[in-house]
Amino acid sequence: MLRSLSLALLRFVVLVLVAGLAGATLVRVAPGFSSDEQELTPGLSSESIQAIRQARLADGNIPRFYLHYLNGLLHGNLGRSQSLNQPVRDLLRDRLPVSLRSLGFALLLAWSFGLAFAVGAFRVRSRWLVMAADSSGGALISTPAAVLALVFLMMRWPPVLAVGLLVFPKIYRYTRNLIEECLEMPHIVVARAKGVGPWRLLSWHVVPSAIPQLIALVGVSISMGLGALLPVEVFCDLPGIGQLAWTAAQSRDLPLLVNLTLVVSCLTIGAIMCCDQLRRVVGRAAA
Amino acid sequence: MKILHKIALAVLLSTALASVFARYIAPAGYEQQFRDEAQAGPSLHHPLGTDELGRDRFARLVYGMRVSLFLAPLAALLSTILAAAVGGVAGFCGGWVERIVMGATDLFLALPWLFLLITVRAVLPLNLSPMTSVIITFALLGILGWAPAARVICAGAKQVLQSDFVWGARARGCGGLRLIRVHLLPSLRPALAAQFFLSIPVFIIAEANLGALGLGVSEPLPSLGGLVCELQDFVMLRPEPWRLAPLVVLIVVIGAFQVLLSKQEVHA
Numbered sequence: 389m390l391r392s393l394s395l396a397l398l399r400f401v402v403l404v405l406v407a408g409l410a411g412a413t414l415v416r417v418a419p420g421f422s423s424d425e426q427e428l429t430p431g432l433s434s435e436s437i438q439a440i441r442q443a444r445l446a447d448g449n450i451p452r453f454y455l456h457y458l459n460g461l462l463h464g465n466l467g468r469s470q471s472l473n474q475p476v477r478d479l480l481r482d483r484l485p486v487s488l489r490s491l492g493f494a495l496l497l498a499w500s501f502g503l504a505f506a507v508g509a510f511r512v513r514s515r516w517l518v519m520a521a522d523s524s525g526g527a528l529i530s531t532p533a534a535v536l537a538l539v540f541l542m543m544r545w546p547p548v549l550a551v552g553l554l555v556f557p558k559i560y561r562y563t564r565n566l567i568e569e570c571l572e573m574p575h576i577v578v579a580r581a582k583g584v585g586p587w588r589l590l591s592w593h594v595v596p597s598a599i600p601q602l603i604a605l606v607g608v609s610i611s612m613g614l615g616a617l618l619p620v621e622v623f624c625d626l627p628g629i630g631q632l633a634w635t636a637a638q639s640r641d642l643p644l645l646v647n648l649t650l651v652v653s654c655l656t657i658g659a660i661m662c663c664d665q666l667r668r669v670v671g672r673a674a675a
Numbered sequence: 676m677k678i679l680h681k682i683a684l685a686v687l688l689s690t691a692l693a694s695v696f697a698r699y700i701a702p703a704g705y706e707q708q709f710r711d712e713a714q715a716g717p718s719l720h721h722p723l724g725t726d727e728l729g730r731d732r733f734a735r736l737v738y739g740m741r742v743s744l745f746l747a748p749l750a751a752l753l754s755t756i757l758a759a760a761v762g763g764v765a766g767f768c769g770g771w772v773e774r775i776v777m778g779a780t781d782l783f784l785a786l787p788w789l790f791l792l793i794t795v796r797a798v799l800p801l802n803l804s805p806m807t808s809v810i811i812t813f814a815l816l817g818i819l820g821w822a823p824a825a826r827v828i829c830a831g832a833k834q835v836l837q838s839d840f841v842w843g844a845r846a847r848g849c850g851g852l853r854l855i856r857v858h859l860l861p862s863l864r865p866a867l868a869a870q871f872f873l874s875i876p877v878f879i880i881a882e883a884n885l886g887a888l889g890l891g892v893s894e895p896l897p898s899l900g901g902l903v904c905e906l907q908d909f910v911m912l913r914p915e916p917w918r919l920a921p922l923v924v925l926i927v928v929i930g931a932f933q934v935l936l937s938k939q940e941v942h943a
Binding site: 399403406407410526527529530531532533534535538541611612614615616618622623630633637645652653656657660 | 782785786787788789876887903906907909925926933
C-alpha cells in the first residue's frame with residue numbers, strides 16, 4: 389500500500405514537472421515567441437526596444453529558464469508576471485479560489501443532473517424522458533463552450549451553470565451506457581429474472597459494479613470542467629485562472645504561462661491519480 | 676432511429692454539397708462588399724442580410740462551412756495518423772516503450788485540451804495571412820488531438836497481437852514491418868476509421884471555440900468559428916435574429932455527426 393502510494397506520488401511529481409517543461413517548450417518553439425507587442429509602442433526608443441528583445445532572449449534558453457524557475461519554486465518564488473507586473477504567487481492566490489469554487493459548483497451540478505437523468509432513464513423507462521435527455525445532451529455537446537458562455541452572459545444567468553451544463557451531457561451519456569452495460573452482466577440478468585425490484589437492483593448490483601468506473605470519471609470530469617471553465621471565465625469576466633491563462637496567452641507571458649500549466653497539471657493529474665487510487669481500493673474491497 | 680440517421684446523413688450531404696458548390700450557390704463571394712447595403716436585412720439578393728462591411732452573410736456562411744467542413748477532416752486525418760503511429764508503436768513494442776509513450780499520452784489527456792490549444796495558438800504571430808492562419812489552426816488541432824485516439828489504438832494493437840492469427844503468422848516467421856503491414860494495420864482499420872470520424876465534430880467545435888476567442892481563422896476568410904465570433908455583439912441578436920444562422924448551422928452539423936457516430940462512440 390505504502391509502496392504503491394510512493395510510486396503514485398513519484399509519478400505525479402514527474403508528470404507535473406514534464407508538463408511544466410512541455411508548456412515552456414511549446415511556448416518557446418512557437419514561431420511568434422520572439423515578437424513582442426510592446427515593440428509596437430510608438431514612443432519607445434531603439435535602446436528600449438533592444439532591451440525588450442534582450443529580456444525575451446534571456447527567456448529563450450528553455451533548460452536555463454526552467455531550472456532557474458524550479459530553483460525559485462523550491463524557495464516559494466513563482467516569478468513575476470511580465471504582462472500584469474505582479475508576483476505570480478499573488479495572482480494565483482487571488483484567482484485560484486475563484487476557479488476552484490466555480491469548478492466545484494459546476495461539477496456538483498453536472499454530476500447531480502447527469503446521475504439523475506441516467507438513473508431516471510433506467511428507472512422510469514420512459515421513451516420521452518430518454519429522448520429529452522438525449523436531445524438536450526446532444527444539443528449541449530454540439531454547442532461550443534464560448535457560445536454557451538455568451539448566451540449565459542446575455543441572459544444574465546450564473547456563468548458556473550454554463551460550465552455545469554457543458555460537462556453534464558458527457559457524464560449522463562457515460563453513466564447511462566455504464567448502467568446499460570451493467571444490466572447485461574450475468575449476475576444482474578439472473579437477479580432481474582428472479583424478480584429483484586429496480587431500486588434494489590440498482591443499489592445492490594448495478595452501483596457496486598459501476599462504482600470503480602464512475603470514480604475514474606470523477607477525475608476525468610475535473611479536466612473536462614477546467615477546459616469548459618476557460619471560455620466561460622473569459623466571456624463572463626470571471627476573475628479565475630482561465631481568464632488569467634487567456635491574458636497570459638495573449639500577452640505571451642512566459643512565467644505566468646508556465647506556472648498556470650503547472651497549476652492546471654497539478655489539479656488534473658492529481659485528481660486523476662487520486663481517483664485512480666480510490667478506484668483500486670474500492671475494486672479491491674468489492675473483490 | 677433509422678429515420679434520424681437518414682436525416683443526419685441528408686444534413687451532412689447537403690452542407691457538404693453546398694460547400695463544394697459555394698461559388699454557384701453564393702455568387703457574391705465572401706469578401707465582396709456591397710457598400711450601399713451595409714448591415715442590410717434579409718432580401719432576395721442577400722438571404723441573411725449583410726454585415727457591417729456590406730458583405731453577404733449567406734455567402735460568408737457557405738464559404739465558412741467549406742473551410743470548417745473540409746479542413747476539420749484533414750486535421751482529423753493528421754491526428755489519426757499520429758495516433759496510429761504513437762499508439763501502434765506503443766502497442767507493438769510493449770514494455771518500457773509502452774509505459775513511456777502511454778505516460779506521455781496520459782499527460783496530454785490530463786491537460787485540458789482547450790487550455791493547451793489556446794496557449795500554443797496565442798503564441799503564434801498575430802499578423803498571419805488568412806490562408807496561413809487556417810492551415811496553422813487546423814494543423815494545431817490535428818497535432819494536439821492525437822492522445823485519446825492513441826490510447827484506443829494502443830489497446831487495439833495489443834489485442835490484435837495476442838490473437839491466434841498473429842501467433843500463427845509469427846510462428847511462420849512473419850515479423851517486424853511485414854507483421855504491421857499485413858496483419859496489424861488491416862485489423863486496426865475499423866478503430867482508426869472510428870477515431871477519424873469521431874475527431875471531425877470535436878475539431879469543428881474546437882475551431883469554433885478558438886474563433887469565438889479571436890484566435891481562429893483570420894479575416895476576411897470566414898469559418899464557422901469566425902462567424903460565431905460575431906455573436907459577441909449580442910445586443911443586435913434580438914432585432915436581427917438571422918445573425919444566429921452560423922450557430923444554428925454549427926449545432927445542426929455537429930448534431931448530425933453525433934447522431935451518425937453515436938454507436939461508434941460507444942464502441943470506441
